[in-house]
Amino acid sequence: GAVVSQHPSRVICKSGTSVKIECRSLDFQATTMFWYRQFPKQSLMLMATSNEGSKATYEQGVEKDKFLINHASLTLSTLTVTSAHPEDSSFYICSASRTYYGYTFGSGTRLTVV
Amino acid sequence: LAKTTQPISMDSYEGQEVNITCSHNNIATNDYITWYQQFPSQGPRFIIQGYKTKVTNEVASLFIPADRKSSTLSLPRVSLSDTAVYYCLVGVNTGTASKLTFGTGTRLQVTL
Numbered sequence: 001g002a003v004v005s006q007h008p009s010r011v012i013c014k015s016g017t018s019v020k021i022e023c024r025s026l027d028f029q030a031t032t033m034f035w036y037r038q039f040p041k042q043s044l045m046l047m048a049t050s051n052e053g054s055k056a057t058y059e060q061g062v063e064k065d066k067f068l069i070n071h072a073s074l075t076l077s078t079l080t081v082t083s084a085h086p087e088d089s090s091f092y093i094c095s096a097s098r099t100y101y102g103y104t105f106g107s108g109t110r111l112t113v114v
Numbered sequence: 115l116a117k118t119t120q121p122i123s124m125d126s127y128e129g130q131e132v133n134i135t136c137s138h139n140n141i142a143t144n145d146y147i148t149w150y151q152q153f154p155s156q157g158p159r160f161i162i163q164g165y166k167t168k169v170t171n172e173v174a175s176l177f178i179p180a181d182r183k184s185s186t187l188s189l190p191r192v193s194l195s196d197t198a199v200y201y202c203l204v205g206v207n208t209g210t211a212s213k214l215t216f217g218t219g220t221r222l223q224v225t226l
Contacts, residue, residue: 006157034213043201044158044216093157095214102148103214105157 002098003027006106013084013113021079021109023094029074030096035067038091038108050077050094084113118202118217125223132189134220136202139183147178147185150201152219158201162187189222197224 003026013019023033031052036044048069049057056069066088068080077096081088089112095105119137126132138147146165150158162169164176164185175188189196199219 004157036216043218046213046215049213091155095157102160102163104160105150108155108157110155 001027002096002102002104004030004094004096004104004106006094006109008109009107010110011112013111015085015113016083018080018082019084019111021081021092021094021111023077023079023096023106025075025096025098025104028096028098030077030098031074033071033077033094033096034103035069035077035079036093036095038093040091044093047079052077081111084111086113089113117215118204120200120202120217120220122218123221123223125225126192128193128224128226129191132192132196132222132224134187134189134200134202134222135184136187136217137184138202138204141182141204145182145204147176147182148203148205149174149176149185149187150203152199152201161200192222192224194224194226197222 005024005026007022033050035047037047038044046059047062050069050071052071052074058064066082071077091108091110093108095103097103148163149161151161152158162174162176164178166178169176177186199221201216201219203214
């Protein structure tokens with residue numbers, strides 16, 4: 001199969017602190033992973049493409065200094081929301097692609113900044 | 115990437131067949147059509163993928179006309195647990211690392 005694990009499933013943090021979200025491909029290697037953001041009742045918005053061993057590619061309008069992405073290995077990509085503020089509260093989802101299995105999504109992380 | 119257009123919402127009774135149509139007028143020759151299902155507070159889940167004609171699996175069927183400018187996801191005999199948002203995506207074969215762009219999706223509400 002193609003399983004993507006995302007952790008934590010939900011996190012509450014204080015305004016001004018940083019939060020790290022992990023995305024792991026459990027049974028395959030993923031040279032590319034994707035990070036999405038979803039507000040209530042809205043569709044998924046692609047934030048960035050995470051490339052193993054190189055810098056992430058951010059979509060227009062996404063602050064790369066605020067949303068730090070690290071893809072240090074073929075099975076792990078992390079998204080760090082730095083100096084989080086209440087407007088960063090959202091549902092964050094990662095995905096990875098595996099040949100013949102298509103795109104598999106993580107279960108998502110509900111971030112609440114208080 | 116080809117843009118997709120779907121109805122914002124649909125309602126159905128349990129046991130009925132539901133057909134959700136997606137328009138993708140600018141689909142490219144190499145593009146595949148993929149449908150995902152998303153429940154609240156969960157990541158999207160793959161339902162079905164096709165290139166042309168008809169594809170069927172254990173949960174759904176996908177109908178694609180010859181011009182491939184639209185596609186229809188068919189859910190046979192829906193149940194309450196099929197209440198979810200359904201997304202139609204068009205892009206290169208998912209064997210590559212091409213990014214997926216989500217449209218608005220169709221919110222399906224199934225009731226008794």
